Amino acid sequence: MTSLSDHAGFLPLAQLPSLVAQLMAHGYQCLGPALENDAIVMRELATADSLPRGLQAEQAPGRYRLTQDPQQRYFAWANGPQAIKPQAFAPQESLWRVERDAAGALTFAAVLPAVRPQAIIGVRACDLAALALQDAHFMRAGRRDAQYAQRREQLFLVAVQCAEPAATCFCASTGDGPTPTAGYDISLAELADGFITVAGSAKGAAVLQALALAPATPQQIETARQQGEAAAAAQTRTLPSHTLRDSLMSQLEHPRWDEVAARCLACGNCTAVCPTCFCHAELDEPALDGLSSEHGRIWDSCFGESHGHLHGFNVRPDIRSRYRQWLTHKLATWHDQFGRSGCVGCGRCIAWCPVGIDLTAEVAALTASEVPS
Amino acid sequence: MNASTIKPRVAVHKFSSCDGCQLALLNLGEDLLTLAERVELVHFAEAGPLNPDTDVDIAFVEGSVSTPEDLERIQHVRAHSRMLIAIGACATSGGIQGLRNNADGAQWIAQIYSHPEAIASLQHSTPIARHVKVDFELWGCPVNSRQMLAVVNALLLGVAPRDNADKVCTECKRHGYPCVMVTRGIPCMGPVTRAGCGALCPGLGRDCYGCYGPAESANTDALAAQFAHLGLTPQAVAQRFQSINSQAPVFLAAAGKARTIRDE
Numbered sequence: 001m002t003s004l005s006d007h008a009g010f011l012p013l014a015q016l017p018s019l020v021a022q023l024m025a026h027g028y029q030c031l032g033p034a035l036e037n038d039a040i041v042m043r044e045l046a047t048a049d050s051l052p053r054g055l056q057a058e059q060a061p062g063r064y065r066l067t068q069d070p071q072q073r074y075f076a077w078a079n080g081p082q083a084i085k086p087q088a089f090a091p092q093e094s095l096w097r098v099e100r101d102a103a104g105a106l107t108f109a110a111v112l113p114a115v116r117p118q119a120i121i122g123v124r125a126c127d128l129a130a131l132a133l134q135d136a137h138f139m140r141a142g143r144r145d146a147q148y149a150q151r152r153e154q155l156f157l158v159a160v161q162c163a164e165p166a167a168t169c170f171c172a173s174t175g176d177g178p179t180p181t182a183g184y185d186i187s188l189a190e191l192a193d194g195f196i197t198v199a200g201s202a203k204g205a206a207v208l209q210a211l212a213l214a215p216a217t218p219q220q221i222e223t224a225r226q227q228g229e230a231a232a233a234a235q236t237r238t239l240p241s242h243t244l245r246d247s248l249m250s251q252l253e254h255p256r257w258d259e260v261a262a263r264c265l266a267c268g269n270c271t272a273v274c275p276t277c278f279c280h281a282e283l284d285e286p287a288l289d290g291l292s293s294e295h296g297r298i299w300d301s302c303f304g305e306s307h308g309h310l311h312g313f314n315v316r317p318d319i320r321s322r323y324r325q326w327l328t329h330k331l332a333t334w335h336d337q338f339g340r341s342g343c344v345g346c347g348r349c350i351a352w353c354p355v356g357i358d359l360t361a362e363v364a365a366l367t368a369s370e371v372p373s
Numbered sequence: 374m375n376a377s378t379i380k381p382r383v384a385v386h387k388f389s390s391c392d393g394c395q396l397a398l399l400n401l402g403e404d405l406l407t408l409a410e411r412v413e414l415v416h417f418a419e420a421g422p423l424n425p426d427t428d429v430d431i432a433f434v435e436g437s438v439s440t441p442e443d444l445e446r447i448q449h450v451r452a453h454s455r456m457l458i459a460i461g462a463c464a465t466s467g468g469i470q471g472l473r474n475n476a477d478g479a480q481w482i483a484q485i486y487s488h489p490e491a492i493a494s495l496q497h498s499t500p501i502a503r504h505v506k507v508d509f510e511l512w513g514c515p516v517n518s519r520q521m522l523a524v525v526n527a528l529l530l531g532v533a534p535r536d537n538a539d540k541v542c543t544e545c546k547r548h549g550y551p552c553v554m555v556t557r558g559i560p561c562m563g564p565v566t567r568a569g570c571g572a573l574c575p576g577l578g579r580d581c582y583g584c585y586g587p588a589e590s591a592n593t594d595a596l597a598a599q600f601a602h603l604g605l606t607p608q609a610v611a612q613r614f615q616s617i618n619s620q621a622p623v624f625l626a627a628a629g630k631a632r633t634i635r636d637e
Contacts, residue, residue: 036551037550037551037553037556037578038551038556038557038578039551039556041549041551062554062555062599063555063558064551064552064555064556065556080551081549081551081552081555082549086549091546091547091548091549092547262592262594262595263595263598264592264595265540265542265564265565265592265595265596266540266590266592267540267542267543267563267564268539268540268542268543268546269542269546269552269564272542272543272546272547273546283535285523286526286530288404288407288408288411288522288525288526289407289410289411290411290529290530298547299543299546299547300543301543304539304540304543304589305538305539305589305590306538306539318590319590319592351555352552352555353555354542354552354554354555354561354564354596354599355595355596355598355599356599
C-alpha cells in the first residue's frame with residue numbers, strides 16, 4: 001500500500017531547489033504553493049528557490065487562516081481553496097468557434113487550449129484521487145473531452161505526503177490519503193532534514209535520475225511511514241467506511257434536508273472547491289459584428305436555479321432539493337456511475353462553505369436513524 | 374430592402390440616475406462603432422443624438438422614477454418603444470435614492486437645500502417595472518459593457534437575453550479568488566447577490582456589497598445569521614442589505630427582519 005518503495009531516494013532539504021530547477025530544465029512551467037489573498041494557491045514559481053516555507057493552514061467549518069509552522073516545513077499547509085482541478089478542467093474556456101463568410105456559409109472549428117508542459121509541486125493524495133475521478137469522467141472511452149485531455153496530458157505531478165492534516169480533513173476514512181499511493185510522477189515525504197523521493201512514472205524517474213540522489217535509509221523510510229500513520233490518526237472527521245449508497249437513498253424524505261436547507265446559501269462554493277465536481281454550463285458568445293460566435297463552457301453548480309431548469313419547469317426549485325442532489329450524487333449515486341464515492345476527504349466543502357456546513361455532520365445526522373413514519 | 378433600412382432603432386433614456394450605466398455603452402470604444410453599424414442610435418443624449426419622442430425598436434432606460442416628470446415620461450417612452458430594457462440598479466430596484474423610501478424625505482430636503490420648494494421629487498423612488506411593462510432587466514450599479522453587449526447581441530439575433538441570476542460566488546470561484554468570508558471573516562454579500570460584475574470586490578480582497586441586487590434563491594436568513602456569527606450587530610446586518618438595492622424586495626425584507634431583531 002505504501003508508496004515508500006525500495007527505490008526511494010533522499011533529497012536533502014537544501015537541494016529542494018535543484019528538483020525544481022531540474023523540472024524547469026526539462027521544459028516544465030512549474031507551479032507551486034504561493035500565498036495570495038490569505039490562502040495557499042498554486043502559482044508559477046519564478047525561480048527554483050521560491051517555494052514558501054513555514055506556512056500552515058488552520059481550517060474549521062467556514063474558516064481558513066494561515067499560521068506559522070514552528071518547524072518551518074515546506075508542505076505543512078494541508079491544502080488550499082483549490083486542488084488541481086482548474087489545471088485540467090478549466091473554469092471557463094472556449095470549445096468551438098463558428099464563422100460566417102460573405103456568402104453566409106458557416107465554418108466550425110474546435111478551439112483547443114494552448115498548453116505547455118506543466119509541473120505542479122505540492123499535490124496531495126486526495127487531489128490525486130480526485131484527479132483520477134475527473135479522468136474517469138472526462139477521458140472515458142469513446143467520450144474523450146479534447147480540451148481536458150490536452151491539459152491533463154501535459155501535467156507532471158509532484159505529490160507530497162500530508163504530515164499536518166487540517167481539522168477539516170478526513171481522507172483516511174475515505175481511503176484516499178494522507179500518503180500518496182498512485183497517480184503521481186514523483187512523490188515526496190517531508191522529513192526534518194530532507195525529502196524521501198519516489199518515482200511513480202518513467203517521466204518522474206528520469207527527473208530523479210538526473211538528481212543522482214542517495215538512496216533513502218530504512219530509518220528514513222520508517223520515519224515517513226510513521227508520519228503518514230500519525231497524520232491519519234490525527235484526523236478528527238470521518239465518513240462511514242461502508243458504502244453510503246443505500247443508507248442515503250433511503251433517507252430522501254428525512255427532515256434533516258429541510259434543516260440543512262435553512263442554513264445553506266446555495267452559493268455553490270462547495271461544488272466549485274470540490275476536486276471531483278465536474279458540472280458545467282455551455283453558452284454562446286456571438287461577436288458584435290455578427291460574423292462569428294464562440295461556444296464556451298463554464299463551471300456550473302447543482303446549487304444554481306439554471307442547473308435544474310428544464311423546458312417549462314425546474315427539477316430542483318428549492319435549496320432542499322439542490323443540497324440533497326449534491327450530497328446524494330456525491331456519496332450515493334456516484335457509486336453507480338464511477339464505482340466509488342465521489343468524496344476524497346479533502347474537507348474543502350467544509351472549510352470553504354461561508355456558513356460552515358459540515359458534510360460529515362450532515363451524513364451522520366441523515367444516517368443516524370430511520371425517519372419515524 | 375437593403376441592410377441599412379432594417380437596422381433596429383435604439384434609444385437610450387435617462388431617468389433619475391447618475392449616468393454611470395450609460396457609460397457602459399460609451400466605454401465600449403471601438404465596439405461602439407461596430408454597434409453603430411448594426412443599429413441606428415436615434416436618441417442617446419450623452420452621446421449626441423437627440424430625438425426622445427420618436428418610435429424605436431429598443432429603448433434602454435437608465436434611472437428610477439423619482440420625480441413627477443419621470444412618472445409621465447416613462448409612459449411616453451413605453452408607448453414609443455417596441456422593447457424596453459431597464460438597465461442598472463436605479464431602473465431595476467429604485468437605486469441608492471430609494472433609501473429615502475423608508476425615511477422622511479421632505480425633512481431631508483428641508484435640511485439640505487436652502488430652497489426646498491425648488492425640489493420636485495416623489496415620496497418614493499421606484500423601479501421602472503413598477504410603472505410600465507419591462508421586457509428585460511439588467512441589474513448592476515453600474516452595469517458593465519460586457520453585459521450591455523450581450524443584451525444587444527441577443528436582441529440583434531432575435532433571442533431572449535441570458536438572465537444570469539446566479540450568485541457572485543460562481544464568478545468568484547471561476548476566477549480562483551479565495552472566499553473573503555472564510556479567509557478574513559468579513560461580511561460578504563456575494564452569496565445572495567446576482568453575478569455579472571466578475572466578482573470585482575472579492576477579487577480585490579474586500580466584501581461584496583450587493584450592488585447587483587438579489588440573486589435567485591437568495592437565502593438572506595442564513596447569510597444574516599452568519600453575519601451575526603461574525604460579530605455584526607442587528608443594525609449592521611440591516612445596513613448590509615440597505616445599500617444600492619435597498620428597495621429590492623428580497624433585500625428590503627432581510628433588512629426589515631434584522632431591524633426587528635434589534636428592536637426586540
